[in-house]
Amino acid sequence: MIAAFLTTILFSISVVCGHRSAKLIGGTEANFWRLTMATLMLGVWAYGFGIGLAGDAFPAFFLSGILGIGIGDVALFQALPRLGSRLSLLLIQCLTAPLGTLIEWAWLGTTLTTWQISCGLVILAGVAIALTPGEHLQLERRQLVTGTIASVLAALGGAGGAVLSRKAYAIAYAAGQRIDGANAAFQRIVGGLLIGGICLLIVKRRHWRLGLREDEPPLAEVSKNKWRGVWLWVFINSLAGQTLGVSCMQWALETTPTGLVLAIIAITPIVVIPFALVFEGERPTKQSLIGGVIAVAGVAALTLSR
Numbered sequence: 243m244i245a246a247f248l249t250t251i252l253f254s255i256s257v258v259c260g261h262r263s264a265k266l267i268g269g270t271e272a273n274f275w276r277l278t279m280a281t282l283m284l285g286v287w288a289y290g291f292g293i294g295l296a297g298d299a300f301p302a303f304f305l306s307g308i309l310g311i312g313i314g315d316v317a318l319f320q321a322l323p324r325l326g327s328r329l330s331l332l333l334i335q336c337l338t339a340p341l342g343t344l345i346e347w348a349w350l351g352t353t354l355t356t357w358q359i360s361c362g363l364v365i366l367a368g369v370a371i372a373l374t375p376g377e378h379l380q381l382e383r384r385q386l387v388t389g390t391i392a393s394v395l396a397a398l399g400g401a402g403g404a405v406l407s408r409k410a411y412a413i414a415y416a417a418g419q420r421i422d423g424a425n426a427a428f429q430r431i432v433g434g435l436l437i438g439g440i441c442l443l444i445v446k447r448r449h450w451r452l453g454l455r456e457d458e459p460p461l462a463e464v465s466k467n468k469w470r471g472v473w474l475w476v477f478i479n480s481l482a483g484q485t486l487g488v489s490c491m492q493w494a495l496e497t498t499p500t501g502l503v504l505a506i507i508a509i510t511p512i513v514v515i516p517f518a519l520v521f522e523g524e525r526p527t528k529q530s531l532i533g534g535v536i537a538v539a540g541v542a543a544l545t546l547s548r
Contacts, residue, residue: 243545245423245494246506249487254513256483258521263475269319274442275476277311277435280484284428292425295432298417302410303429310403311434311484316441317396324389325381332373333390335508336366337397338404343501345405350412352499357547362505364540369508372533403430404491404500411496423493424485430492431484502544509537 263272288294321330339362346352354362381389407426414421421429494503512534518524526534 243498243506245490246498246503249490249494250507250510250513252482252487252490253507253510254517256479256487257510257514258517259475259479259482263472263479266472266475269322270441270445272476272479273315273319274438276480276484277431277438279477279480281428281431281435283481283485284424284431284489288425288428292422295429297414297419297421299410299414299419299421300429302406302413303426304433306403306406306410307430307433308437309399309406311431312437314396314399314403315434316437317392317399321389321392321396324385325393326375328373328375330389330393331511332370333393334397334400335369335373335511337394338400339366339501339504339508341397342401342404342504343499345401346408346500349405350408354499354501358502358544361540361544361547362501364543365505365537366508368533368535368537368540369512370533371536372512372530374529401500401504404495404504407492407495408500423496424489426492427485427488431488505544506541509541512537
């Protein structure tokens with residue numbers, strides 16, 4: 243449980259920094275560079291103190307990264323501009339944990355107790371209350387359908403990636419191999435970086451033409467000016483989220499069922515509230531505070547039950 247709590251705190255810091263970097267250079271590019279930095283940092287650990295990309299479980303961890311870090315994050319960035327941050331996170335956070343529980347039960351046979359399921363539902367109810375938009379959203383049918391599909395895909399990616407990590411640990415144990423959370427995170431993030439790089443190439447294809455108009459500054463100057471105020475936010479986002487955060491998540495998944503881990507991580511948008519207040523001056527609403535209290539109560543009850 244401690245690992246899941248640490249994951250939530252680290253992901254919350256990452257969200258604030260990620261929001262800053264995405265506003266400055268765009269979500270797709272910010273996502274790619276945070277994955278690149280995290281891959282380098284985790285790679286140093288994996289090859290210095292672990293097994294690198296070796297081991298029988300690598301294919302499962304790699305596919306887990308493609309689903310959770312790659313497809314899941316890409317789908318999230320497609321949902322955000324269509325549904326808005328609150329509705330997107332509402333759908334994703336409240337679907338990921340139940341989907342993860344269902345997939346793990348169907349595939350690996352893992353079951354939860356009635357009390358654990360009840361606590362998980364209380365947590366998700368609190369998150370739903372905190373994230374439900376305060377006013378009726380005016381969305382076009384196409385936006386609503388596309389955004390909802392993207393949100394469901396993001397939830398499926400996150401849930402499937404988490405369950406695949408559990409399967410990967412089972413493969414490693416069966417082979418008599420030991421892999422720590424940071425090394426597992428490295429094997430996952432390589433798959434996520436592959437998808438992130440492909441998406442960046444698609445988005446940036448127009449910017450890599452050979453010629454520029456006469457009134458445009460050189461590409462090197464544009465890049466230098468763009469990165470001058472953003473590199474620190476990207477680095478902290480990468481360190482807190484994809485490096486330390488995912489490592490703690492892998493640590494949690496090594497010993498704890500997917501549904502419980504994802505239910506605790508689902509309170510990340512609530513833990514973000516104090517960080518957003520300090521760094522962005524965003525004051526929490528009464529509704530978000532009430533939902534936060536309910537979610538935290540569910541987490542406390544879940545912790546006491548173990």
